[in-house]
Amino acid sequence: MVFIDDLALMLFTLPLISILIAYTTIQSYLGFRKEGYQAIKKSLDDSIIPAGILGLVTLIISLWGEFTWTLPGSYNILFYDVYLLMGIIILSYSMAVYMGKRLQTTGIFALFVGLITIYYGVIGFNLGLTQEPLALLGLYVTYGLAGILGYPVTVFLDRLKEQPSERRNLGSWIIVFVVFWIIVIVAGILGAVIGVETIPAHLAHAP
Numbered sequence: 001m002v003f004i005d006d007l008a009l010m011l012f013t014l015p016l017i018s019i020l021i022a023y024t025t026i027q028s029y030l031g032f033r034k035e036g037y038q039a040i041k042k043s044l045d046d047s048i049i050p051a052g053i054l055g056l057v058t059l060i061i062s063l064w065g066e067f068t069w070t071l072p073g074s075y076n077i078l079f080y081d082v083y084l085l086m087g088i089i090i091l092s093y094s095m096a097v098y099m100g101k102r103l104q105t106t107g108i109f110a111l112f113v114g115l116i117t118i119y120y121g122v123i124g125f126n127l128g129l130t131q132e133p134l135a136l137l138g139l140y141v142t143y144g145l146a147g148i149l150g151y152p153v154t155v156f157l158d159r160l161k162e163q164p165s166e167r168r169n170l171g172s173w174i175i176v177f178v179v180f181w182i183i184v185i186v187a188g189i190l191g192a193v194i195g196v197e198t199i200p201a202h203l204a205h206a207p
Contacts, residue, residue, distance in 0.1 A: 012195045022188070024044065049094075059088065107152075118141050121144065124137070139187065150180070
């Protein structure tokens, strides 16, 4: 099998996904405080196309990798398994918003994928599968936690959809959102940093 090196591209899609998630949810929250649920709906609708494109690209790359075994050794399992699941989540989110469906079904799927992602990261760290095991662990753990927290975030958005005129005191919900934003942003930064560090080595030793 010919070795096709698409790892850097995969890594750079991660911060794009983080930017989209953080921007959409922060914009939704700020809009909700001023205008109510309609602002949330507008922000979610605006994310349909970029989320759909990112989800589709992620899905195509990961399926291609799973079918052709493009990376050497067990790196295909480590990278493409969870990358495929992420693509499914992003694409299903885009479709749910477009079709006006509840988001928490996607959220609960994200929760379990988050747990799986953390597990993969811990195993990869213990096996020392990369030259930067701590960076690998941090990347998988932060995206895993983002997936886990994605469930309560989607539950809250669905509640607002069912009661669009309610301007409830966010209370403990704002803590969940802030922690979610921090983790998503940190995950995106880790993905970008690892991607930037990957480019020189991969360009210097192209397949």
